[in-house]
Amino acid sequence: MSISAALILESGPSDRRSKSLLLRSPGERKGASFYNPDCVTITTMEQKLADTWDIFDSVVYLDESLRQEGFEDGYKDGLVSGKEEGKEVGLKMGFQVAEELGFYQGCVDVWNSVIQADSGAFSSRLQKSVQQLGDLLRKYPLLDPENEQVQEMMDAIRLKFRILSANMGVKLEYKGYTKSSAQGMEDDM
Amino acid sequence: MELLDGELELRVIQKLEGHTDRVWGLAWNPAATGVTGMLASCSGDKTVRIWQKGPSGSWDCSAVLEDTHARTVRSCAWSPSGKLLATASFDGTTAVWEHVGGEFECVATLEGHENEVKGVSWNASGSLLATCARDKTVWIWEAQPGNEFECVSVLQGHTQDVKMVQWHPFLDVLVSVSYDNSVKVWTEDGDDDWHCVQTLGEASSGHTSTVWALSFNSVGDRMVTCSDDLTLKIWDTSQNPSETSGDGCGSWSHLCTLSGYHDRTIFSVHWSREGLIVSGAADDAIRLFTESKDSLVDQPSYKMLVKKEKAHDMDVNSVQWNLKEPRLLASASDDGTIKIWELSEVSK
Numbered sequence: 201m202s203i204s205a206a207l208i209l210e211s212g213p214s215d216r217r218s219k220s221l222l223l224r225s226p227g228e229r230k231g232a233s234f235y236n237p238d239c240v241t242i243t244t245m246e247q248k249l250a251d252t253w254d255i256f257d258s259v260v261y262l263d264e265s266l267r268q269e270g271f272e273d274g275y276k277d278g279l280v281s282g283k284e285e286g287k288e289v290g291l292k293m294g295f296q297v298a299e300e301l302g303f304y305q306g307c308v309d310v311w312n313s314v315i316q317a318d319s320g321a322f323s324s325r326l327q328k329s330v331q332q333l334g335d336l337l338r339k340y341p342l343l344d345p346e347n348e349q350v351q352e353m354m355d356a357i358r359l360k361f362r363i364l365s366a367n368m369g370v371k372l373e374y375k376g377y378t379k380s381s382a383q384g385m386e387d388d389m
Numbered sequence: 390m391e392l393l394d395g396e397l398e399l400r401v402i403q404k405l406e407g408h409t410d411r412v413w414g415l416a417w418n419p420a421a422t423g424v425t426g427m428l429a430s431c432s433g434d435k436t437v438r439i440w441q442k443g444p445s446g447s448w449d450c451s452a453v454l455e456d457t458h459a460r461t462v463r464s465c466a467w468s469p470s471g472k473l474l475a476t477a478s479f480d481g482t483t484a485v486w487e488h489v490g491g492e493f494e495c496v497a498t499l500e501g502h503e504n505e506v507k508g509v510s511w512n513a514s515g516s517l518l519a520t521c522a523r524d525k526t527v528w529i530w531e532a533q534p535g536n537e538f539e540c541v542s543v544l545q546g547h548t549q550d551v552k553m554v555q556w557h558p559f560l561d562v563l564v565s566v567s568y569d570n571s572v573k574v575w576t577e578d579g580d581d582d583w584h585c586v587q588t589l590g591e592a593s594s595g596h597t598s599t600v601w602a603l604s605f606n607s608v609g610d611r612m613v614t615c616s617d618d619l620t621l622k623i624w625d626t627s628q629n630p631s632e633t634s635g636d637g638c639g640s641w642s643h644l645c646t647l648s649g650y651h652d653r654t655i656f657s658v659h660w661s662r663e664g665l666i667v668s669g670a671a672d673d674a675i676r677l678f679t680e681s682k683d684s685l686v687d688q689p690s691y692k693m694l695v696k697k698e699k700a701h702d703m704d705v706n707s708v709q710w711n712l713k714e715p716r717l718l719a720s721a722s723d724d725g726t727i728k729i730w731e732l733s734e735v736s737k
């Protein structure tokens with residue numbers, strides 16, 4: 201029997217309404233039993249309506265609780281795989297940064313050895329640049345990846361290296377370094 | 390200048406043909422001795438051509454500088470002595486050519502920019518060379534003995550493509566103009582430390598679109614800039630920015646704006662020794678401007694003297710006054726040609 205049919209069947213004196221309302225305890229609502237057509241004739245309009253909500257509750261709440269359950273499961277799993285992924289990305293990034301810095305440090309070490317062996321090998325400006333690049337590399341916060349200045353410092357190191365290799369007349373480039381912009385079109389002005 | 394009293398016109402003396410692609414830049418050799426006229430032109434055909442006035446009075450191509458640049462040669466500049474020619478290319482390099490006994494030899498290649506080099510300029514003494522590029526940086530190179538060039542500093546500050554660099558006519562003050570709509574002024578603090586001392590942007594009555602070129606007058610107390618915003622702007626540059634103190638004195642300021650004359654992008658501007666400003670624009674026309682003395686207001690103002698419509702078949706990319714013959718002008722265009730013009734009074 202449908203709910204609308206139950207409502208149509210409803211009848212009875214008006215004074216019973218308040219009584220039946222008084223008889224209802226708050227606990228009853230949650231624990232509402234499944235709809236029983238036999239009870240229809242003896243229940244009031246209000247109780248019927250309340251029972252009707254109870255019926256929907258289970259459906260509505262089922263939806264909600266399943267969603268919540270799914271969310272919790274997803275969150276838990278996401279936390280695990282996210283951590284794993286983050287670790288991987290972190291490792292990869294850390295490796296890249298360290299490799300690039302190591303490349304520059306290697307160059308600086310060789311150039312410094314050259315300067316020690318023959319102080320006239322490079323111009324004073326070049327020697328100063330080698331020293332400045334060395335300083336920049338030393339200052340790079342390797343163990344503080346969340347330092348907001350890392351990108352700025354890396355840019356400064358790359359620029360100093362560019363100037364150095366330009367002045368040495370050598371074509372040295374860290375192989376992992378990606379140029380900031382692709383080649384322009386011929387029509388570019 | 391009494392010449393300016395009569396009605397003036399620009400008359401074509403000669404059309405120089407030879408480049409097989411658009412011509413981007415021009416530079417007159419400033420050397421005081423020797424031939425009266427030597428013009429360098431650079432092009433999208435990857436070459437630089439040298440044009441000289443022959444005994445017959447006509448201009449001929451005397452040399453083609455090729456096989457060095459792999460892409461468009463965007464601009465060129467002679468050293469003050471006229472012995473060296475620097476050429477900036479989209480291949481990311483700047484080449485320096487030496488003029489020895491009628492021959493040109495590439496004596497140095499400056500590599501450092503990450504991509505297309507757009508402009509090149511020598512300082513007054515010829516000891517420093519500035520280059521600018523699409524990589525948003527300006528590099529300053531110092532000439533060393535034996536045609537070696539060492540990078541002194543890399544200037545970062547522009548947020549876009551830098552279109553042109555130009556040194557002040559006698560101070561070691563560098564000016565750069567950019568696609569970021571600004572004009573930047575750079576000086577050295579000593580010890581290779583170059584800094585931007587002033588930015589002439591929209592807030593300082595500057596341009597509202599790409600600034601393409603700039604030029605100083607002969608005494609260096611005024612500068613003109615041209616832009617995609619269809620205006621020319623004149624700046625007071627009489628103060629030495631190297632002596633700028635904290636209170637802002639010594640800085641350059643906007644004098645006036647010439648608007649309403651152009652309706653397409655202005656690519657090139659050049660100030661003659663006699664005070665005439667020439668502009669070359671995307672509307673294929675060449676215009677001449679001069680300061681108007683009869684202005685009633687105290688502020689300087691400039692008026693248009695001559696407008697040469699259809700000076701070329703396509704965009705005029707560069708206009709350059711001859712440095713010795715004050716009424717001689719060269720223009721370069723997307724149509725692949727160069728034209729030599731003479732400014733004269735209209736014969737009645």
